[in-house]
Amino acid sequence: MSPPASGQQRPELLVQPPGPRSVELAAVHGAVSAPMGPPERPGGIVLSRGEGANVWDVDGNRYVDLAAGFGALLLGHGHPAVVSAVQRQSEQLLLALGDVFPADAKVELLERLTALYPEPAQGIIAQSGSDAVSAALKTALLATGRPGVIAFGGAYHGLGYGPMAACGLRESYREPFAAQVGRHVRFVPYPWSPVLLAETLQLVHAELVQGTAGAVLVEPILGRGGVVVPPPEFLPELARLTREHSALLIADEIWTGLGRCGEMARSFSSCLPDLICFGKGLGGGLPLSAVIGRREVMQAWQRPNEVVHTATFAGAPLACRAALATLDVLEHEQLPERALSLGVELEQRLVTTLGPRGFGVRGAGLMLGIDLGPRPGAAATLMGALLRRGYLTTTGGGQREVLVLTPPLVIDSELLLDFPLALSAAIDEAGL
Numbered sequence: 138m139s140p141p142a143s144g145q146q147r148p149e150l151l152v153q154p155p156g157p158r159s160v161e162l163a164a165v166h167g168a169v170s171a172p173m174g175p176p177e178r179p180g181g182i183v184l185s186r187g188e189g190a191n192v193w194d195v196d197g198n199r200y201v202d203l204a205a206g207f208g209a210l211l212l213g214h215g216h217p218a219v220v221s222a223v224q225r226q227s228e229q230l231l232l233a234l235g236d237v238f239p240a241d242a243k244v245e246l247l248e249r250l251t252a253l254y255p256e257p258a259q260g261i262i263a264q265s266g267s268d269a270v271s272a273a274l275k276t277a278l279l280a281t282g283r284p285g286v287i288a289f290g291g292a293y294h295g296l297g298y299g300p301m302a303a304c305g306l307r308e309s310y311r312e313p314f315a316a317q318v319g320r321h322v323r324f325v326p327y328p329w330s331p332v333l334l335a336e337t338l339q340l341v342h343a344e345l346v347q348g349t350a351g352a353v354l355v356e357p358i359l360g361r362g363g364v365v366v367p368p369p370e371f372l373p374e375l376a377r378l379t380r381e382h383s384a385l386l387i388a389d390e391i392w393t394g395l396g397r398c399g400e401m402a403r404s405f406s407s408c409l410p411d412l413i414c415f416g417k418g419l420g421g422g423l424p425l426s427a428v429i430g431r432r433e434v435m436q437a438w439q440r441p442n443e444v445v446h447t448a449t450f451a452g453a454p455l456a457c458r459a460a461l462a463t464l465d466v467l468e469h470e471q472l473p474e475r476a477l478s479l480g481v482e483l484e485q486r487l488v489t490t491l492g493p494r495g496f497g498v499r500g501a502g503l504m505l506g507i508d509l510g511p512r513p514g515a516a517a518t519l520m521g522a523l524l525r526r527g528y529l530t531t532t533g534g535g536q537r538e539v540l541v542l543t544p545p546l547v548i549d550s551e552l553l554l555d556f557p558l559a560l561s562a563a564i565d566e567a568g569l
Contacts, residue, residue: 144189144213145549148527149199156196159183182524187214190548192529201552204529208360208392208504208543211418212466216547219421222462223455230454235447242457249464250429253401255409259435261428262452266391266416267295269426272446273412274299274352276430277385279437279444283351284319287344287384289327289337291362291535294354294389303354306362306535323350329365338374345382352385353378357403360392363534364506364541366499369407376408385434391416391426392504396467396546399477399502421459424450472546476502479550483542483557490557494564500542506533507540507560515569516540522563528556 141147155163162183182194190213192202205213212219226242233240243262251258261276263269278284288294288303295301296310302318304310305327311318325340326333344350353375359365372388379386388410393403395418404410411434416426438444450456467473480502487498487507497508509515513536520530520540533539544553 141549141552142189144191144215145552146191146199147552147555148201150525150527151197154194154196154198154524155182156194156198158195162195189213189215190545190552198527200524200527200529201556202529203542203544203553203556204531205543205545206422207417207531208397209417209420210422211395211397211472211546212421212463213545213547214422216421216462216466218462218466219459222421222458223423226454226458232450232453235449235451236445239452240454240457242454242461243452246427246452246457246460249461250415250427254413254429254431255405257432258429259432260430261435261446262457263416263426263428263446264424264448264451265295265297266389266414266426267297267300268448268451269391269414269416269428270294270300270303270354270387270389271297272428273387273414273430274303274354275446276412276428276434276437277352277387279440280385280434281351281383283349283384284321285344285347285350285352286322287341287350287353288322288324289355289359290324291327291359291365292354292356292389293361294356327359327362327365328367328371329359331368334368334371334374337371338378341375341378345378345384348382350382350384352387354387354389356389357393358398358501358504360504361533361541363508363539364500364504366501372404372407376410379411385411387412387414389414392543393501395419395463396473396476397502397504397543398500399473399480401467401473403501418463419460420456421463423456423459425453425456425460467546470547473502476546479503479553480505482550483553486554486557487560490561491564494569503542503544503546503548505542507542508534509538509540509569511536512538512569514538515567518567519563519569522567523559525566526559526563528559528563 159182185195261272290305292305302322328334328337388404412430516532517537531541533541
């Protein structure tokens with residue numbers, strides 16, 4: 138048997154994580170960084186380098202990365218095509234002049250992204266998922282003249298002031314800033330079951346008939362909320378309701394899009410949103426996002442007096458070239474299709490392993506969640522046990538009760554399909 142390819146190796150722990158150097162640097166980080174995250178979060182490892190599906194900490198421990206930058210590293214760490222594109226661009230132009238004199242790379246990227254939309258489309262290049270959602274919400278207000286937004290319980294759209302107001306994941310994200318956040322958002326339950334679907338749609342309809350909501354903001358699969366897959370009728374019915382009431386449907390595809398769930402846009406298989414937000418994996422590891430929408434909707438930005446959504450580094454050539462390289466690899470290596478088939482196989486193995494334990498598995502493609510039941514913090518405990526076995530994962534759900542897996546789409550299949558055995562051992566260690 139040939140040795141595993143570089144960047145596709147099993148865990149190798151030289152010291153028990155967190156090692157001494159990680160402990161030292163985590164202490165420095167705690168002293169100089171504002172204290173964010175849950176108060177009980179322990180000091181963890183500090184990362185130093187990555188390659189493919191592997192990442193190393195400052196103590197030399199090698200991990201299998203099943204988090205991939207919160208799902209952003211679609212091609213893994215340091216993909217040669219992305220690195221080469223960034224290196225070439227760095228020798229030509231580091232920064233253009235925004236929308237005044239854009240870089241050729243930005244123009245090419247907008248051509249590629251708008252071509253994903255089935256109808257004539259235009260777009261806005263932004264810098265983060267939150268930034269893209271902000272641009273989409275602004276677009277909806279300009280196009281409809283209505284400030285109201287309908288969002289969903291458990292949703293996460295970023296923590297800029299516009300998106301934060303629509304975050305239903307945790308009220309604690311919004312409450313300290315309530316005095317500065319608009320009160321234009323109405324929340325309805327995300328339909329995690331067919332039984333809840335009718336109630337959700339009735340509540341959406343009741344909000345829309347009031348005539349104040351110009352946008353319905355939705356994740357095709359609830360991401361940080363626990364990888365919740367709604368009934369298949371949900372998005373088509375949501376699209377129908379928004380059309381009937383002259384509102385706009387905004388699909389937050391920042392996690393689900395660009396092949397993560399097996400399609401370039403998860404929502405396209407069931408409906409055509411008016412606006413789509415892409416982010417995370419778009420920049421190949423560099424900060425980049427975009428909003429793409431129907432041309433007639435985006436034309437709302439054309440006004441007698443200047444109205445813009447931009448920033449100094451929006452459309453920066455380095456990030457745009459990384460994005461173009463990422464899109465090339467996704468297409469040429471058929472990674473969305475691979476994510477779909479490999480995700481099915483992984484899900485089947487997880488169900489076989491976890492079924493007797495009573496844990497649920499859900500998701501699509503290589504975006505999977507393992508629901509540990511009504512055990513607040515259980516996924517965080519399991520995340521720690523997996524770290525000690527050399528696997529990086531993240532958590533989801535309002536009580537951090539869901540373990541989230543978003544590996545690189547290029548991960549070796551054997552490396553990924555070995556994971557359920559390590560997971561079972563970690564569950565035993567964690568006492569779950």
